[in-house]
Amino acid sequence: MERDYSHRTRLQKLGIKPESLVFIQGEMDEDFLAEVESQRANADKCDVLLARVEEMKDLKVFAKLHLKMQPAAGLWIVYPKGKKHIREADVRAAGLTAGLVDNKVVSFSETHTALRFVIPLANRPKEKSEPSGN
Template identity: 35%
Template sequence: MERVYTTPLLDKLGIRPGMRVALIDINDPDIRALIADRTSDLTVGWPAPETDVILLGADTVAALEQLESLATRIRQNGAIWVVSRKGEAATLRDVQVIEAARAARLVDNKVASFSATHTSLRLVIPTHRRVGRTR
């Protein structure tokens, strides 16, 4: 029997009311509308400083070259979700995203189905590198 997941997409992505969110190369009006209903702090394009969540659409390794710069735009406990095609239409493998994340000094820690055609991988600043870490 196939499992049916009912968690809403924005909950899976950790997008809560009032968060600062940025969309880069995400050409999906439905996700834009969902996020706009949840928070008024939505940027389409380069993110403002201290952004909570960045959604980065990527279908090539070249699109991942901006990860290091984007990492400077998220909060210490923020996230960059790399959204790419899945299945036979995939042009980017998860190992390529993970390799690019490591080069940008980020780690992957979650995967989520973004839609019927796209998957997403969450990248974060490792806890040992976060400013103000107390443990």
């Protein structure tokens, strides 16, 4: 049975919580920018990163942004819906080449889709444990 996400806001679909820090690269619609204006921050401190791509050459964004991701951050690639010059398979392949895995897709707008990438759990730095004091 499919879940109905139609009642959720765009921010909820993207996992952007009120306390989330958001980095945006590329042009986004003004409504979205207004929704996250108070949450925008530098890429290396963010919980959620979004990058808009329009052409295959724009997928080079992975080379820079995946290095700035916090271990549990999500990188959303926003790309045109239903176009042959840049397809979901192209976006996914670029993310995999950068060492990321995709785990969610949402409708970003009437014209664009967003695909989320994360650092695989096995590749995330291990947190240091506190000394036991014994």
